[in-house]
Amino acid sequence: MATQVHHRACHLCEAICGLVIETDGTEVLSIKGDKNDPLSRGHICPKAVALQDIHQDPDRLRQPMKKIPKTDGSFRHEPISWDEALDTAASALADSVERYGVDSIGVYLGNPSIHNYGMMTHQGALFKLLRTKNRFSATSVDQLPHHLTSMWLFGHKLMFPIPDIDRSDYFLMLGGNPVASNGSIWTVPDIKQRIKDLKARGGKLVVLDPRRTETAEMASEHHFIKPGTDALFILAVMNVIFQDGLADLDHLAPFTDGVEIVAEAVRAFTPELAAQHTGISAATITRIAHDFAKAEKSICYGRMGVSVQRYGALNQWAIQIINIITGNIDRVGGSMFTLPAVDQVRNTGPGGFARHHSRKRGLPEFDRELPSAALAEE
Template sequence: MTRTALRICPLCEATCGLTVTVDGDRITAARGDRDDVFSKGFVCPKGASFGELDADPDRLTRPLVRRDGVLTEATWDEAFAAVQAGLRPVVEAHGPDAVAVVLGNPNVHTVAGALYPPVLLAGLRSRSVFTASTVDQMPKHVSSGLLYGDPLAIPVPDLDRTDHLLIIGANPMDSNGSLCTAPDFPGRIRALRRRGGRLTVIDPRRTRTAKLADEHLAIRPGTDALLLFAMVHVLFEEGLVDLGERAAHVVQADEVERLAAGFTPEAVAGPCDLP
């Protein structure tokens, strides 16, 4: 029996709408949902290949245990016994940090992935944890944690109503954006340009996004913090800081002003290699 199901693509945080054709228990087709109010029919190659991914013959559907050097299918009880036999001696002999954990991107997009890794990590007590986030967006988690008290409280830019988009070190024309929850990021950038908005890109590289920008600042690698602090300096120096109703939620703004005092545009121009 063939049926059509409307779903949200689970493969990244853009949350594009999918129209999925299902025959029995197999996905036979996947395309963008044109009626989705957010993604409006857009789907990237990952979402379009959802059926092939689901039916991939190399996809693991049962645990594998290595026996005599060969991975063979096993029961869950056998798999957990193998984990215990392998991990416990290492932890007892060398401490919990001797066990490294590598977590891939899909953990973020499933309920099980959010529930079970923290339990495993709490049991291991290992600090040797590496994730897709470690090499992707960890600075965003750190800054959100320091600013808002929760590393997952990540602000989402209102791309559809902004007048001036400043992009630092990102190339959404190729990456399709990250942590912006924005289906068809390239389309949204083009829409910004069509309505007369301004795009500024700060990046040492001349990327596809930089080529599209109204202004591309080819900053010296590693000096972003100096440029940003100079921007903070100018905001205070020219009286442009107006916290308004947010004043009740912001502390130590005067300390930020004091710290930024020495970072004038003239002082950072040389290190940043920007006039």
């Protein structure tokens, strides 16, 4: 059989690197990075090369299996057709709803479902049919503060400003490690080269992290910060920007309100106060605030380290406020809203918070989901 060439995207992480896959019949001959992919530019990591091993693994499940009890109490697995598998699942769901109501069904979505086009576009229809309030996902142990902030600040849970690193001058990063993650809520393949390019054109990457991460190793500056104190640092940066007259909303001014309320709210959060708790000196905090505000195109970005902690929502809110008060939202070289091929901002509702609560602990929902921490008890 003749060799065939397929152009695909790797869906194993958010970087969605372009791949060129050569096959001969069902056999994979090679998997390489696609040099013509405008985003990943030929980048590939060992995980994508190993897709071949998954594809050809003799132990891989290739059809549904039914678990059948044996007389000695153990189980065996028997292959069944897709029709039988789907009918079995559907009738068990219907039976549970009939006997105990819609909330007897629990749904959990793992991270890979977000990297799956079909799930992304059609999960809403499935949930509408199931009608259960018991929906859970990895969101509540990951990026929920981003969704809350986006809903409250920009009007939709999926309005994520994405760092435009390729055109930026100054990048302030807290609790993120894109060299390992490939840019969580960012999508940035080949990040190492992008950081090198930023520095080569005179730009700066400033990383705050309690750990000397792989990204911190490549940064222009790395400041160790005491875990869980990021909010004080960010609020102090904001304080300096307001107090030293560096706030400039620029193109955002005509439609942004409430800035004076924020300025008043952060008045007490001085660099001196932050220095006592963060381990970063007041002089350094003040200098970072000035450097950030005076650079032509700046980005403030924070990820897991500042999301999954006590002040996660406050951190993500404050990070975007810094971007807003320096006019760096939706500006080239700042943090920009995207133009996706399938726009989930148009296709989904804006989100909502605390419209119902979990039964046992009264924890609030977000976007019809309850915290995963409540899954077992619910």
